Amino acid sequence: xxxxxxxxxxxxxxxxxxxxxxxxxxxxxxxxxxxxxxxxxxxxxxxxxxxxxxxxxxxxxxxxxxxxxxxxxxxxxxxxxxxxxxxxxxxxxxxxxxxxxxxxxxxxxxxxxxxxxxxxxxxxxxxxxxxxxxxxxxxxxxxxxxxxxxxxxxxxxxxxxxxxxxxxxxxxxxxxxxxxxxxxxxxxxxxxxxxxxxxxxxxxxxxxxxxxxxxxxxxxxxxxxxxxxxxxxxxxxxxxxxxxxxxxxxxxxxxxxxxxxxxxxxxxxxxxxxxxxxxxxxxxxxxxxxxxxxxxxxxxxxxxxxxxxxxxxxxxxxxxxxxxxxxxxxxxxxxxxxxxxxxxxxxxxxxxxxxxxxxxxxxxxxxxxxxxxxxxxxxxxxxxxxxxxxxxxxxxxxxxxxxxxxxxxxxxxxxxxxxxxxxxxxxxxxxxxxxxxxxxxxxxxxxxxxxxxxxxxxxxxxxxxxxxxxxxxxxxxxxxxxxxxxxxxxxxxxxxxxxxxxxxxxxxxxxxxxxxxxxxxxxxxxxxxxxxxxxxxxxxxxxxxxxxxxxxxxxxxxxxxxxxxxxxxxxxxxxxxxxxxxx
Numbered sequence: 001x002x003x004x005x006x007x008x009x010x011x012x013x014x015x016x017x018x019x020x021x022x023x024x025x026x027x028x029x030x031x032x033x034x035x036x037x038x039x040x041x042x043x044x045x046x047x048x049x050x051x052x053x054x055x056x057x058x059x060x061x062x063x064x065x066x067x068x069x070x071x072x073x074x075x076x077x078x079x080x081x082x083x084x085x086x087x088x089x090x091x092x093x094x095x096x097x098x099x100x101x102x103x104x105x106x107x108x109x110x111x112x113x114x115x116x117x118x119x120x121x122x123x124x125x126x127x128x129x130x131x132x133x134x135x136x137x138x139x140x141x142x143x144x145x146x147x148x149x150x151x152x153x154x155x156x157x158x159x160x161x162x163x164x165x166x167x168x169x170x171x172x173x174x175x176x177x178x179x180x181x182x183x184x185x186x187x188x189x190x191x192x193x194x195x196x197x198x199x200x201x202x203x204x205x206x207x208x209x210x211x212x213x214x215x216x217x218x219x220x221x222x223x224x225x226x227x228x229x230x231x232x233x234x235x236x237x238x239x240x241x242x243x244x245x246x247x248x249x250x251x252x253x254x255x256x257x258x259x260x261x262x263x264x265x266x267x268x269x270x271x272x273x274x275x276x277x278x279x280x281x282x283x284x285x286x287x288x289x290x291x292x293x294x295x296x297x298x299x300x301x302x303x304x305x306x307x308x309x310x311x312x313x314x315x316x317x318x319x320x321x322x323x324x325x326x327x328x329x330x331x332x333x334x335x336x337x338x339x340x341x342x343x344x345x346x347x348x349x350x351x352x353x354x355x356x357x358x359x360x361x362x363x364x365x366x367x368x369x370x371x372x373x374x375x376x377x378x379x380x381x382x383x384x385x386x387x388x389x390x391x392x393x394x395x396x397x398x399x400x401x402x403x404x405x406x407x408x409x410x411x412x413x414x415x416x417x418x419x420x421x422x423x424x425x426x427x428x429x430x431x432x433x434x435x436x437x438x439x440x441x442x443x444x445x446x447x448x449x450x451x452x453x454x455x456x457x458x459x460x461x462x463x464x465x466x467x468x469x470x471x472x473x474x475x476x477x478x479x480x481x482x483x484x485x486x487x488x489x490x491x492x493x494x495x496x497x498x499x500x501x502x503x504x505x506x507x508x509x510x511x512x513x514x515x516x517x518x519x520x521x522x523x524x525x526x527x528x529x530x531x532x533x534x535x536x537x538x539x540x541x542x543x544x545x546x547x548x549x550x551x552x553x554x555x556x557x558x559x560x561x562x563x564x565x566x567x568x569x570x571x572x573x574x575x576x577x578x579x580x581x582x583x
Contacts, residue, residue: 017133029236031228033432036384038216038425042413043209044186045397051182052198053085056149056160057174059107065093065145068167072149075163085151089184089191094146098200103178107146148199152177170210184208210416211425219382219425223360227384230255230362231429234386238286238364240337241265247280252290252363254356259348261359262297264289267336284332287363287371291378292333293340294356295349297349355379364394366428372414376422383415395426481531488528495521513577520570524563529558 060068069092096104149160157175165172180199184206185191188430193204205213230253238251254261267289270279282288335341356378363385367375372394375383390409397413415426415567493515502514 003341008536009454029229029232030236031431032231033228034231034428034430035432036220036224036227037430038220039395039413039415039520040413040429041210041398041416043416043418045399045411045413047183047186047209050194053182054152054177055087055180055199056092056152056155056157057176058147058149058164059144060168060173062143062145064167065147068147068164069093069149069165072147072155072160072345075159076150076155076248085154085182085522086112087148087151087180089202089204090148090180091202092148094200095142096146097413099146100198100200103199107176115469132490134267148180151180163487186210187213189256192249210370211423214426223382223384223427224384226255226258231364231384231386233260234364236288237263237337237339237343238265238296240339241267241270244337246270246336247284247286250286250363250365252361253343254294254359254361256349256359260343260346261349262290262293263340263343264293264335265337265340267332270332270336281332282370285368285371286365287361287367288374290361291356291374293335293344294349294359294378296333302352315420328553357381360384362429365389366395368392369394369410369412369414372412376414376420379422380424383424384429386427386429386431388428394430431543485532488524488531492521492525492528495524509581513574516570516573516577520566523566523570527559527562527566537568 039417042526058068091098096107099107149155158177161172178199179344181194181201185194185201185203186207186209186253188203191201194201196479207213234251234253236251237253238247238249240245241251242249243264247268247270250266253263264286266286267284268282270280270284283292305361335344358381361375361380361384363383364386366385366389367383368389369392383395385395388409389405390396390400393410394412394414396409398409399411414420416423499514499516499518499521502517506514
């Protein structure tokens with residue numbers, strides 16, 4: 001049995017649950033509703049600042065346009081001053097109505113000044129004949145065309161002027177230089193923008209700075225029908241490890257041929273490393289664990305380990321007991337939750353495969369730089385993640401301006417870099433129901449990678465044994481407990497003061513009341529010392545039953561109960577002794 005999200009004939013379900021066979025039972029996964037947003041490469045972002053070059057433009061009669069263009073190209077090949085610049089993304093012959101507005105105005109006026117300040121920068125005019133001396137027939141007409149001859153670096157002005165003079169001996173055409181984009185556009189919208197700012201530009205559905213648009217579109221159409229299911233599965237497995245105190249709630253699912261190979265949640269604290277000391281084991285990030293589980297699965301297949309949906313065999317493959325927590329330093333290589341074990345037990349990968357070649361990975365959060373390089377070196381074909389992580393993410397390329405470093409983004413774009421020996425396609429999953437209660441997995445991490453207790457409360461009556469607190473929140477709670485401990489001690493000292501005053505000033509018939517205050521104060525003092533000892537213990541490392549390092553957090557309900565009983569008893573005795581004095 002395998003994970004198959006395509007039970008709905010390849011169409012993503014909207015808020016409809018999908019029953020996926022898992023182990024001995026059936027897991028109900030509600031697919032996320034959303035869309036895929038393709039990431040831009042580092043080179044694409046770098047070329048957002050348009051690089052331009054100056055090029056010659058000449059206005060000629062329509063019937064002479066082809067002759068001028070052929071003669072100019074021949075001249076360029078014969079007398080090129082530098083290495084030729086490719087301008088195939090620019091239209092060579094343009095009618096007046098297709099020119100940008102600012103060039104229409106400049107060409108129509110036919111300025112004789114050296115430059116014309118326009119939206120695309122200075123427009124230079126070269127002419128050997130003054131406008132007043134030109135015949136009226138040469139004035140701009142609808143039959144004239146504008147030819148983009150060549151970049152100025154490819155041909156000297158003297159050579160081009162001589163060519164025009166030979167072609168038009170009686171009337172030398174006007175010659176201009178304008179700014180044009182140096183590189184081809186990467187999108188249709190960019191081509192349209194450049195056509196209005198510089199010169200009519202052609203988008204040939206070719207991307208010199210990243211994956212080809214047709215390749216991205218085809219891959220996106222293949223991923224989208226099941227992407228919502230895999231993202232939901234990643235959220236579920238991340239939630240499981242978070243609730244057990246293993247990690248921060250991130251999850252990852254690796255898919256091959258439409259079947260889930262493994263699922264893994266973040267397990268950075270599963271090996272027992274105290275949360276208060278460090279950020280845990282970096283090798284146990286969700287992505288790293290998922291890749292390690294693929295290796296574990298391949299090793300099991302190479303060793304001819306039988307697989308089935310039986311619970312005993314699931315545990316055999318997992319290498320750990322169902323109720324036993326991981327204690328090994330290499331616990332990231334073993335499943336930690338039931339869902340991870342069930343995914344690992346599925347017969348969804350063939351033996352003898354190379355790394356994670358031809359596999360896809362779905363993650364709830366943008367992989368950090370380390371995990372991004374692990375994805376790269378594992379030879380994944382496609383990657384999808386949910387929440388962008390500007391402070392640590394290694395896949396996104398956009399860097400926000402005017403914000404702090406932790407919110408601006410690193411801008412590495414590791415999924416497609418010419419310096420690296422592997423490239424893959426990457427998308428960000430834009431969730432359509434992030435306000436749902438089930439989407440809390442996307443909000444586990446804040447921008448600085450710290451999580452908040454309010455996102456992780458799972459209370460059992462008045463005890464919060466599964467609560468996850470940050471170091472700063474632990475300090476605040478400990479400070480509040482110390483305040484109450486001080487109040488207990490002050491109350492005890494107050495009772496001792498009452499007892500001392502009564503024993504020193506009053507007669508012997510009041511001694512019993514003084515003794516009562518002394519006993520009551522002693523009880524409060526002992527209770528405060530007990531609470532202090534419990535508080536110190538729960539804020540230090542403690543190894544639990546499964547060998548996992550824990551910090552048990554408890555409320556003060558037991559102390560409150562003891563103090564309540566003690567106070568009621570003391571005041572009852574005081575009332576009885578006071579009435580006895582009246583007798």
